[in-house]
Amino acid sequence: MKLKEIEKILGAEIITGAELREKNIEMACGSDLMSDVLSFMKSESLLLTGLTNLQVVRTAEMSDLAAVCFVRGKKPDREIIEMAESKNIPLMTTPLPMFESCGRLYQEGLSGCSEYKR
Amino acid sequence: MPSDSRISKVQELIYEIRVGEVMKTDPVTVTPQMPMSQLREILREKRISGTPVVKGDTLAGIISIEDFIKWLADREPDCPISEKMSKDVQTLYADEPLTQAVNKFEQYGFGRFPVIDRESQKLRGIITKGAIVEGLLRKLEIDHIEEEQVYRRRIKHFFEDILADRVSLFFRYEVAGQDFKRAGEGASRLKSSLRRLGLDPQIIRRVAIATYEAEMNLIIYTKGGRIRVRVEPQEIVVRVEDSGPGIPDVEKAMQPGYSTAPEWVRELGFGAGMGLTNIRKCASRMGLHSAVGKGTTLNIHIVVENGVTRGTEGIDSAA
Known part of the structure; x- marks a missing residue:
């Protein structure tokens, strides 16, 4: 699924990395616990999270994540956006809460990290 | 690269590239006998x-949309193209440098110039401003890619080029305790460096995640410490050291979910007692030694099965 399709399904706004709209997202995961993200998320996946701190971008960087989407309309600070920009990690924000964001994407056929087979 | 050196690169290129390299070959042509009324379809299509x-192989003239519009406006009867074309045609030779073409575009203000062969005087192609821009961009891009490849090749063969019984690279990163703003900077810099060495992306990922977790531990629980990394063709060892407070019960600390982290750490998405478990998952081998009041040393070994220099070609370009 392309990033621009996710943008549409979630009614999301791309905060940074709009030029990467064509990027392919293979799977997704929703978590506020960065240790869990580091532990079981696979590379090239989308992280949905309610956290908006620098550690989210750092975690995305370390795990080679494809993009990060903040749920419930949260927006990160300038500093966080700048770091994501420098690491080429697209950030977006959706007004939907976590459960609904995950549900809609899953319904549209995006896999979870545990069931995805390369 | 600063922008002014890019400009001089373009200037260099317009002397270097020949008209024949950027012209459009097999251009659409018409014959002198073709009626003007047919021209519209060809230009449009x-x-x-x-x-x-x-005419045959030789250039007899050039006809443009302006000539066609003039013919339409004058409401003249249909006639062969040869009666309305410009016969005094400005041309370029395929072996001339691009700078000649640029000058001619400036001098005459035409949209295109036919390109002919210097010896046979036959038509070889056509050149437009668009073709020049495209040609320059293509060349700039190729040069840039080549530069980058040379750079990557050089650094990738770093280990092979050094003649020794054992080759190791050492990196060291200092980590300040409680400094959440800079948390992960060490792991990030290490990750970029390993990427430049051309290691397998999955190996890099394991090293980066393990180092990041260990760095978070230094920041959360200690007054700071250092990360030392030894990269060898067959193994990467990350040693994380601090000078206290130390872990009273190492066995307990290793249990998944066991945590002594304060609430503010949990709010940042850490401190759930998964750090050491994650590190162990990423490592081929791990050693944790701690003495209360003295400090903790964590050794993370990651074995590179194929050897460092044989890492996959597909290093992703993301920084």
Whole structure:
């Protein structure tokens, strides 16, 4: 699924990395616990999270994540956006809460990290 | 690269590149006998605004959309193209440098110039401003990619180029305790460096995640410490050291979910007692030694099965 399709399904706004709209997202995961993200998320996946701190971008960087989407309309600070920009990690924000964001994407056929087979 | 050196690169290129390299070959042509009324279809269909008129192999003239509009406006009867074309055609030779073409575009203000062969005087192609821009961009891109490849090749063969019984690279990163703003900077810099060495992306990922977790531990629980990394063709060892407070019960600390982290750490998405478990998962081998009041040393070994220099070619370009 392309990033621009996710943008549409979630009614999301791309905060940074709009030029990467064509990027392919293979799977997704929703978590506020960065240790869990580091532990079981696979590379090239989308992280949905309610956290908006620098550690989210750092975690995305370390795990080679494809993009990060903040749920419930949260927006990160300038500093966080700048770091994501420098690491080429697209950030977006959706007004939907976590459960609904995950549900809609899953319904549209995006896999979870545990069931995805390369 | 600063922008002024890019400009001089373009200047260099317009002397270096020949007209023949950027011209469009096999251009659409018309014959002198073709009636003017047919020209419209050709210009429209091929989306061009002018075309050389060719008799046999030789250039007889050039006809443009302006000539066609003039003919329409004058409401003259249909006639062969040869009566309306410009016969005094400005041309370029295929072996001339691009700078000649640029000068001619400036001098005459035409949209296109036919390109002919210096010896046979036959039409070889057509050049437009668009073709020049495209040609320059292509060349700049190729040069840039080549530069980058040379750089990557050089650094990738770093280990092979050094003659020794054992080759190791050492990196060291200092980590300040409680400094959440800079948390992960060490792991990030290490990750970029390993990428430049051309290691397998999955190996890099394991090293980066393990180092990041260990760095978070230094920041959360200690007054700071250092990360030392030894990269060898067959193994990467990350040693994380601090000078206290130390872990009273190492066995307990290793249990998944066991945590002594304060609430503010949990709010940042850490401190759930998964750090050491994650590190162990990423490592081929791990050693944790701690003495209360003295400090903790964590050794993370990651074995590179194929050897460092044989890492996959597909290093992703993301920084």
